[in-house]
Amino acid sequence: MIKVAFASDHAGFRLKERLKAYMKEKGYDVEDFGTFNEESCDYPDYAHPAALGVENGDCAFGITMCGTGNGITMTLNKHQGIRAALCWQPEIAALAKQHNNANILSLPARFISEEEAIRIVDAYLKAEYEGGRHQRRIDKISVK
Ligand code: RB5
DSSP states (O other): OOEEEEEEOGGGHHHHHHHHHHHHHTTOEEEEOSOOSSSOOOTHHHHHHHHHHHHTTSSSEEEEEESSSHHHHHHHTTSTTOOEEEOSSHHHHHHHHHTTOOSEEEEETTTSOHHHHHHHHHHHHHOOOOOTHHHHHHTTTSOO
């Protein structure tokens, strides 16, 4: 079973729960790195464990969210093995996979509806990495 890492702060908690259920319905296994309620919290506390879960290969990819999506995405991208893409529409999510081989899909929970989020997730899942010239560019991302 393909395992998906989930993480959010309080602002993304409800969307996280909705998308976890959606991914389970689609046959994915889910690992939830928190947060586990709507009490105010700090997104790095959940972003770092989720990033490690993807980096170490335990999870095939991740879906994360905070209010704007910015804080959690900034945190995730501190990890050298993570390419987290903040996506607010399906076309951006598809391109994040096709061109950037994004291994974490990040969402702005306070700025999209659940229905929009599901369309974004579907676009990400359906898209395939194109490799070629994009791999050359990805190879230049890491700071050595
Ligand atoms: C929480 O209020 C909010 O700052 C957080 O969810 C996120 O938007 C930060 O980038």
